[in-house]
Amino acid sequence: MSYTISDLERISGIQSHTIRIWEHRYKALVPHRSQGNTRVYDDGHLKKLLNIVSLNESGYKISKICSLSDQAVEELLAEQQSNLSDDKLTEFYLSRLIKHGLSYHESEFNSIIEEGFQKLGVAQVYRRVIYPLLVRLGIMWRKNHICPAHEHFMANIIRKKLCAATNDLVSPDGDSPTWLLFLPEDEDHEIGLLFADYILRLNNQKVIYLGSKVPVESIKNVLSTLKVNHLLTFLVGARLTNSAQKYIAELSALCMSAQIHLAGNQQVITKLKHIGHINCLKSLDDFEFTIQHPNHI
Known part of the structure; x- marks a missing residue:
């Protein structure tokens, strides 16, 4: 090179x-x-x-x-x-x-x-x-x-x-909040999501980890089966604002009883409209604060 x-x-x-x-x-x-x-x-x-x-x-x-x-x-x-x-x-x-x-x-x-x-x-x-x-x-x-x-x-x-x-962490107890972690169907940069999984388990949170390239229908299936308190996803790659907006709207329609947390490409996220109900994470500090102070979201 x-x-x-x-x-x-x-x-x-x-x-x-x-x-x-x-x-x-x-x-x-x-x-x-x-x-x-x-x-x-x-x-x-x-x-x-x-x-x-x-x-x-x-x-x-x-x-x-x-x-x-x-x-x-x-x-x-x-x-x-x-x-x-x-x-x-x-x-x-x-x-x-x-x-x-x-x-x-x-x-x-x-x-x-x-x-x-x-x-x-x-x-x-x-x-x-x-x-x-x-x-x-x-x-x-x-x-x-x-x-x-x-x-x-x-x-x-x-x-x-x-x-x-x-894998070395101890499983959380039965009363811990449950987080659903996944990436959209067109996202495969998984390392940030894996680290979020580690941090959540370190803080005694339950995690359902779906990984990358997850269809919306799969998320719907989990939410209809289990009680989930929080959803965390990343928009990492560059994408059209309209495409991102449509995806977030679909996600919001599914999650009437769970808090959505969104991280990733701030150039995309800051252009989204009607996301006041979503906790947008700009940094690792934001994420850790959210875990430790869930009532301040």
């Missing part, structure tokens, strides 16, 4: 101006040049930059990092991963996950997430690492800088980790 310096900025979190300084002073990267003399970078440049970012977050000076061989850099990364303070872990994990994901290194990708879960907990890793990672992957995918295989590879590992963490 080829990247512009702006692409590197979005993926690595390092400003273009800083990348240029590192190139000039320390020969951190030696980009290719287009016919118009524009900087062009490849996968090797991206991985090297992500390594530099990781070690810099560990406290190493850029001049020191750029003087090391590739093997010495890898050895330092392996050594430093277990010694970082919590406030330095986020960017370190992000850069390592992207690097190993692009290389299809499953064991390394797994070990980083596992270590994060142990050090920070599942909720903090999702908030500080997994969600920002998904945002960056979305940017890379939309600009054709990763192929769908990369995105699926990383997403499937994250999905398995969240499912395993959820």
Whole structure:
């Protein structure tokens, strides 16, 4: 793949101006040049930059990092991963996950997430690492800088980790509120829904998890069979406002006795009309507040 310096900025979190300084002073990267003399970078440049970012977050000076061989850099990364303070872990994990994901290194990708879960907990890793990672992957995918295989590879590992963490939780008691979780028929980005499942169960809520691509008729079937207190769905992908409005109207007609909670693409959700009866979640904080203070909805 080829990247512009702006692409590197979005993926690595390092400003273009800083990348240029590192190139000039320390020969951190030696980009290719287009016919118009524009900087062009490849996968090797991206991985090297992500390594530099990781070690810099560990406290190493850029001049020191750029003087090391590739093997010495890898050895330092392996050594430093277990010694970082919590406030330095986020960017370190992000850069390592992207690097190993692009290389299809499953064991390394797994070990980083596992270590994060142990050090920070599942909720903090999702908030500080997994969600920002998904945002960056979305940017890379939309600009054709990763192929769908990369995105699926990383997403499937994250999905398995969240499912395993959820399975380790104790089942809630009989008096807990019941939540129905699902994605619309044309939605399959399930990681946010899986994390919601984890958070709800962590807070002693009952969950009926239907997953992605759920027809409205299936939701109707559940509601006619069981008492459900809350419905949670996500509108993640880009869609026409009319289409989203029609779907929400169908959902509202089914849910006369359950509270609907809606999260996802705010550019779509903010254009919807007649949704005063729906609890629109703009952030993870909103979601957690809703769980803990149901009477304030």
